Amino acid sequence: MADYDYIIIGAGSAGCVLAERLSASGRYKVLVLEAGGRGRSPWIVLPLGYGKTYFDPAVNWKYETEAEETLAGRKGYWPRGKVVGGSGAINALVYARGLPRDFDDWEAAGAAGWNWDTVRGTYEVMETQVSPSGARHGSGPLHVQDVSDQIHPSTRHFFAAAKELGLPSTDSINGAVNEGAAAYQINTSRGRRMHSARAFLAPALKRPNVTLMTGALVERIVFEGRRATAVKLRHRGRLVNLQAGREIILSAGAVTSPRILQLSGIGPPEMLKRMGITTLLDAPHVGGNLQDNLGINYYFRATEPTLNNVLRPFHGKVRAAIQYALTRRGPLSLSVNQCGGYFRSSVDLNQPDQQLYFNPVTYTTTLVGKRNVVQPDPFPGFIIGFQPSRPTSRGRIDISANDPNAPPLIRPNSLSNKEDCAQVVAGAQLCQTLMNTVGLDRLVERAIDPDLRCMTPDGILADFRERGGTVFHPIGTCRMGENAASSVVCPKLKVHGISGLRVVDASVFPNITSSNTNAPTMMLAHRTADLILEDAS
Template identity: 40%
Template sequence: MPACEARRPHRVKRRGGADSLDRDGRQADHPWRIVGRRRVEETDVVVVGSGSAGSALAGRLSEDPRIRVTVLEAGSRDRNPWLHVPIGYAKTMYHPTISWNYATEAEEELAGRSVPWPRGRVLGGSSAINGLIYIRGQPEDYDHWRQLGCTGWGFDDCLPYFRKAERQERGADALHGADGPLSVTDLREKGVLERAFIDAAKELGYPENPDFNGPEQEGAGWYQVTVRNGFRCSAATAYLKPALKRPNLRVITDAHVERILIEDGRATGVVYRVGNQTRTLKASREVVLSSGAIGSPQIMMLSGLGPAAHLAEMGIEVHRDIPGVGQNLQDHLQARLMYRANQRVTVNERMGLLGMAQMGAQFAMTRRGPLSFAAATSGLFARVLPQSATPDVQFHFIPWSADSVKEGLHKFPGFTVSVCQLRPESRGEIRLASTDPLAKPRIHARYLTSETDKQCMVEGVKLAKRLAETRALGRFITDRYSPPEDAPEDDDAWLDFVRRTSGTIYHPTSTCRMGEDDAAVVDTQLRVKGVGNLRVADASIMPTVVSGNTNAGCIMIGERCAVFMTRAA
């Protein structure tokens, strides 16, 4: 049993195949009745999705005993053991049931390729399958939100909620909290190759940064991770599971929400599916969508809330014309340079049967070794464009190499230097492919449609090449695997490399954008404009994607939404 789950909740098997959970295996007091052939349940607040924001929101709301909270999660319980081992994301990210396994439409600027977009479909959402890296983004990101009209969302406004969420291993200070539910810890394993990457950045003039969430983001250093006692600390582990002892919180898994009920211009509940059974869950207070940058706009559009022309095209009755739903999609694109190592200092060479047995034993006894690794160990935030006042690229140094997660690690010692642009200008959209709630929507990421984005990615991979050529890192390299050593290296060739090989780094945002302008979907209290009793709380409300990994920002959003709602109760 993972140490961060001191007491694993029991489950109560309900008719239709769903799990209804409380901490001691009891059904929480949420009455239901039968209307015709449909079960109708009642609660105060419905939270759709148990991901980073949804878990934080539900856990905090349930602290008020006056509010009955029901969480609907389309995925299953987090029983798979790989969900709790840090390196397990390699096993779960493309799992047939644990991941949604989305994919973009053919991307014109990426040589017509469709890019896989895994998202978590399990208790904890994407926080259960992500790379565990804890990055808030730059203070300037949130100050920019405020400048865009999101009053109350500057960094100074958000910082108390970051601190409230955080259980920082290093202790509390002006920027960090130590008493929150989300464990943030240092890496247990710091290898010589990962240290060499930091030294390579210093050799090029970048400072060593002991805390990417400190006063400055720029520089090279070690990532911190959401791990507790050696095991993954997902948002569900941090917030939901400890709260299941409360009689006013219920979590229903395997519950796929089909649509929001809209009556007289306000949300009154949701219709959801469990197996072949359809149920209605009425909400006396509010419905909150926390289904992510893909799921939340999809559910809104299926409910008649979105761009009227698109809804009419799909044959959906329009309850409210909200043009911004599904628009403004942003994501971080990553390009990866891979190298063959001349020493046995990577994970690749440990992947034989004996090596895997040794890694398993090491983790079981010490919580160390490769199984304790996050998606990256050390990293660098840097500026590559002359007009950038703050870092515009992020590097993830990865002490292994693979053509894809599905294909497994290379048979030779190898490592990866990944670079992503932090503030893309390109914008995409989410559109319905069908009125079937189980059908995946159409994702148009529209990567590299901005000249600035192309320039930034090219300069980013050129910096990655320079890092590999330093004395600190170069002494470990035999040759470059991708792109090959003999590949052309002018700017056009690097751009072609990015087009042919790049992919998501799993940070989609902004499809239900917050703001006060007419194109915004939610206001600064996260209330959907023009629809009563409906809010959105997840990455989709970000006006712009933050400069780094998005999990911490989503948890902060959940924390803030809970405060908005309890003040309104």
């Protein structure tokens, strides 16, 4: 007899949504497995606590990529959530659905039924939009907060610069008009992080048919023939086998989901043989198609106070803490990314190709004891930065050993083609043009080297190779598509050639969305739950 109907591997952004949706009827027993802890740190709850969790091994896997010659021989730092809520518990909170063309491109790539007209309805069911006045639109469990009334006054210079150049502006990058300068919406509720663990899993755990097991490291999935039937895991020092009566759902994220498949014998046969793993299914695309947004920041000393003046002094921290305690408002209730938006680097383009960030703060990472600490600088400053929205380079993530504890082998293959290099130059030149407006020039005391304003195209690319890096949006390593010849899962997210097993997380995105990936990951899980329940009925 099965222990559970559904076993979900990973209590991250997708797994928490699945747990709520699959358990709602009360008909099915659902188990959620999480390798990390429960996530009770106050720095998770506090939106600006992102700076504290960024290097915290208690809640963060702190992965590293292989060194990349295209990025000056550097290894990349990849923080990923090691906690209930996953990376959505430690991210910078920007809530971005993505552009309509992103999902139409999914369908064109073989993900039938995942076009914009379909997924938009899922977003609308999932969300409650909250205006600055507190007015609500929608009735979904996930609160999306408009904080445009709270962003720092210095951000007005960014909006003035965009207007000076004739660039568009919008009230919401998630609205009907989503292109242009905007204050970023964030997934918070009453000043507290509203990640998927709070919005979805917490209500689900009140039901008797839902179980959460933390500190559970999955070693592999167990099969009877080509059917997934059980999960082998290590919990509190013991090996445990748990049976699933209906399905096992892999929601461990774009880094770990392909690794669990490979450890279970699903992957490229030659690589599995080298690792001493018997191939159950020849699946060369497992671990491939890795995509990620790369970005860079440019730092400037400011001519007027910014968040540095608020958050660097001890008395400023105390004042912000009191404001937050009394009102659930103020800088501690916000993301470090306060405004930005989707932009076209050329008027000749028919879609935005860049996402910009304008942050009224600069910060330095210092080593304190054994930990890196992010501190605002002791002078007023601001950041302008960008990321090309749709990179075309493709990398891989694989196991490095036949051991679930072994670190992943992450090879992003960054800037591996001329198109991506051209997009880097185009994005920087857009920021350069903004910085040379009257609107932003009046905010600049001086640049903190290097000075974007005087860089040549060659200098821009060389600097990006030296300083640019991930903005933490890895996707695609178990991509969905029409068949096993081109993908890992079908549009219902079932693994090709296997029964009783789905992958439901950002690893199945065929193409990266044009901005932050947390919102589409939750949307994907919400809609897939409907598909799972349809199959069960």
